[in-house]
Amino acid sequence: MKNTFAKLIFGMITVLASGSASATSTPPDCSGGGGGNPACTTWNLTSGVKTGVAYSGTDANGHSGTVYDSASVVAGGHTLSMRAYASTDSNGAAAFTKAYIGTYGGGIGVSNCYDGSSGCNELTSPDHAIDSNGKHDFLLLEFDSVVSAQAFQIGWSDTDSDVELWTGSASAAAGLDLTGACVSGCVKTLTSLGFSAGTNHEGVAVDTNTAINPLSNSRYLLVSGQLGESNDYFKFKSVTACLPLPVPGTVALFGVALLGMLGLRRTRKLF
Secondary structure (H helix, E strand, O other), X not given: OHHHHHHHHHHHHHHHHHHHHHHHOOOOOOOOOOOOOOOEEEEEOOOOOEEOOEEEEEOOOOOEEEEEXXXXXXXXXXXXXXXXXXXXXXXXXXXXXXXXXXXXXXXXXXEOOOOOOOOOOOOOOOOOOEEOOOOEEEEEEEEEEEEEEEEEEEEEEEEEOOEEEEEOOOOOOOOOOOOOXXXXXXXXXXOOOOOOOOEEEOXXXXXXXXXXXXXXXXXXXXXXXXXXXXOEEEEEEEEXXXXXXXXXXXXXXXXXXXXXXXXXXXXXXXX
């Protein structure tokens, strides 16, 4: 009898554990914009942005401005950190180099130079945005915990606004630096770092929630214009993400089942 009871308990634990593993592998669907779910947060990147080291200069067109080596913003008690990169190849095959973040009313832009050298027009519109003209700009978003990115908005665009996104691995450590990485064609590819294949969102409308598909749990979201194109210009305005949902009632179900089994065993002893 004792062996039978022990086997039943072991079987219940095994079933619940396997259910937990499969359920947590599926990210929540917060209806593309929070959906009223308290576990979801929207980071607005047009205000309250804290910036890192500042670099001021004048570009080749005579426009002056200030850009930053990093930026962050807090919402709902959670911090979203941002770093920028650029590739000289339109398909991202060339190694990423450090770029700079610009903060604007329409959202975050990326400048891959600021020093006024020949061809450096990155403080001039529309090149001050995240763009695919010349060097291909990339914006890396790092959440302070593993989340499921659900939706995003751009707050400004010019010419075209195709947005390509990559999500990182759920097991990736904090502080990832993409310097020297590439989309493809080098040793340190995005795939080797655990990123998903890029998904393109064509013609994204300004100030409109755009759902991120497919959903996946990750600490990182990488943003750029569409690979292979040279006419995308946009500013990244906001992102909504949700904490992964725990298995509903797993612990409670196990507790109820265990108490039931113990009660049944005690009843049998009494009779």
